[in-house]
Amino acid sequence: MNKILSNKKAITVFMAPAMLIIVVIVLVPIVISLYYSLLKWDGIGKATFIGIENYINLFGDERFIASVKNSLLYVVLSLFIQLPLSLLLAIVVSNTKKLEKFYVTVFFIPVIISSVVIGQLWQKVYNGDYGLLNVLLRSLGYSGHDWLGDEKTALMCSFIPNLWQYIGYHMLIMYAGIKSISTDISEAAKIDGANRFQTAMRITIPILKPIIQVCVTFSLIGALKIFDLIFVLTGGGPFQSTEVPTIYMYKTTFDQMHYGYGSAISTFVIIECFLFTAILRFIFKNREDA
């Protein structure tokens, strides 16, 4: 077996299908969209090559900058609300004596459900007339609120379902990590007199560090690419208050028919993702060395 795996030809042969798929599905579209981003094109008629004009316009476009700010806010929420909650759940669930698997399944359910379904679900929660939230508030004596129709609340309200949906995903990854920690260690800690909180803080979390790094990366990239749920919930409105770059890209490309400009935005999102991933790796690496 080792002999085969060290044979370069064999490696090439085995890698070829995967590489082919990656090239065709990932790399080629990126390159093509990079090329489109240099065009002034309505997606149907003739295209004119205009160099980096789309990019110059992009950075002077207030609507675009606002959308980037929105997505960065969501990144912060993902990292500082979603992940800590996932970690907490993972630790608690892994310490549960009864129904452990049941809880894992329950928390994982939102991940399996299609985002469109979740969007519809939360739309009904937020609905101003008969929404669950308003009905609850009214029964407590407060007045209702048009959650997704008010600029001030729409952004937060469209982020919450996203945060909620992927908590289970990160929890599962962390849970798998916790379960793979040898019980010897925690038992040793118990004998030394550590309580559960101390075990979690001093033993579980430090050992879990590589897993947490993976979750941070996933969460960050996922936050930058967020599209579907917001699209279903608000479609970027009201007054562009919930627009993130991906939604703005969709609108410029398909509603305003600026294919080139839309491609420039998608290129920006790709570069943004690469950049953040690189920064994360750099940070993690430095900390490991330290």
Place this chain on the structure above:
Amino acid sequence: MKKRILSVLLCTTMVASMLAGCGSAAEAPAAAPAAEAKEEAKEEAPAAETKEEAPAAEASEEEQITITIWHQSVADTDPVKKIIEASVDEYHELHPNITIEQDGVEGEQYKTKIKTAFAAGEAPDLSYMWAGSFVKPFVDAGYLLPIDDYMNPDVKAKVLPGMLAGSTFDGKVYSYPTITFLADLYCNKEQFDAAGAKIPETWDELLDAIDKLKAAGYNPIMMGEKDLWPGMYWMDIISQRCAGNAGVEAAFGDPTKFNSPEFVEAATRLQELVQAGGFNENYLSTSYTEMVEGFCAGQGAMLYQANWVHPAIMDDAAATKGKVVCVPFPEIPGTKGNKSEFSGGSSDGYYVNAATEHPKEVVEYLEYLSEKIGTLGFQMGAGLACWDTSSTDLSALTSLDQESAALMEQGTSYIGWWDNVLSAEDSDTYKQLVAEVMAMKITPEEYAEKMSKLSPSEFY
């Protein structure tokens, strides 16, 4: 141990990315039949050429043709959906060698899908197109086939006068009309009576009706501004009342004319309605579908929409069945517009792909389908007639259909929905501005000033 965790992780990511992949791949199968059909057609093309002289009967035995059609009629209450679906079998019976494959996708998604399909060369033989600025880029890019050479004069003669104008570009006809639409004000008579309000004919009566309806505990107007275009319809017609259709047409040709007292007044009037509490409370987060459903469930006394809402209003399950009247949008005294000027009048239709292998057969089906939708659709209340319906039994028309058809006859001037007149980008800007006007985020003066920066429309 670490390795095991890693492998678990890798598996998880792989599954996740595969699932993610499924989402975008889902559209591929839909496009596949079109591509397949084309390939089939290509193989058979040489055979067709050699047999061109042969009688039709022989050809029908030999040559199997598949015609693909994409449309946006998906609502179960939409008669057009039923007509298209029924035409698949009917047409196959009439022409056993021809198989029709139809595929419907909801409106906004359809717009994206059809653009992508044409760009990728995977468009169907026949595709639904909105009139005006939606179809024009496709015509300009040469994606669509002028059908003059294939048109059957007998069929052409059945189209009402002037109705081919909407699908004629540079003197060439690209499609047949189907049904046409007119935007009217729909009033729930039951609620008006209960509130003691009068069906409005003038602006003051409209404001008065709003007050009375509110006082009686009814929501005066249903609005679904989440989708932006329902609000646009209001601004369209109020502007047409304030400036007159001629004034609006002049502004389309020279947008600097948007920065004039007429259009400032239009925006002021719209804000007046908002301030009077005319619209449902959550109109900014209400979608078009929710708006129509809401009106049909009796959640609003007025709805300003085109007559494609008739089947929903007259549905057996609707609270509004038989209780709604339709009237022209109220006049505004002292302005240039009047009641005989309407929003609408344009006809959407089905257009032939320039790359089709069987233009003759496709146009024949187009003629068949357009006339079917034009007559049956009218009969079933989907829209107003663009075809000679003198031999059609119209006894099944609802009161709403008849009222709406009568209004159409009074009409002297029509302007299509503004987002079909303005370019795609300007339409988006206009719709956003209307939403901002409605939410009082900009003043009428700012609105008029911003509208004057649009580019001239290609149609005026």
